[in-house]
Amino acid sequence: GDSVTQMEGPVTLSEEAFLTINCTYTATGYPSLFWYVQYPGEGLQLLLKATKADDKGSNKGFEATYRKETTSFHLEKGSVQVSDSAVYFCALTRGGAQKLVFGQGTRLTINP
């Protein structure tokens, strides 16, 4: 079945550091790929998405590129802020019911 694997956490960085959170997937066909973010005590919200190969999703300084050849969708940000501290989930959907398959989540902590 479809699956998503994220890099192990937690990840702790200093403010203004460069961020990469790795995400790879296994799926037949052509899934849509997503990054969701969960701030403390809240539900998930969409950070960015890409629906076909070589698409780049971007939002709030975060970027991720849909790489079909490596089945990856790594999240990057050039300069993180304390307010970026959250749990980040990589996910995919495929099929008519648009069911999300999530990675295990990566907890990110940014220190001032």
Add this chain to the structure above:
Amino acid sequence: NAGVTQTPKFRVLKTGQSMTLLCAQDMNHEYMYWYRQDPGMGLRLIHYSVGEGTTAKGEVPDGYNVSRLKKQNFLLGLESAAPSQTSVYFCASIPGLAGTGEQFFGPGTRLTVL
């Protein structure tokens, strides 16, 4: 627009008790989902619905039942709670196939089963 709301926010049950979690959305969305979130496992789909009066099983449906009698509401029931059902439960919705694929999540219900 309240978006997606969940009731209750917190609940503690004893083993064997029953309860119903309510999810409501005011966006006229067709599809609704129930997930559970456990440490180190991400979110896993319990049940989902692609329209009023329809439901289907997700990845981890055992021990749960659902109903979608009204388009705006999606109920998740636990008939006989077990400690393994201690989790945070999230509801989500989307417009349907015509949407962008983004799922809109509620704030979650934290359930503890003793």
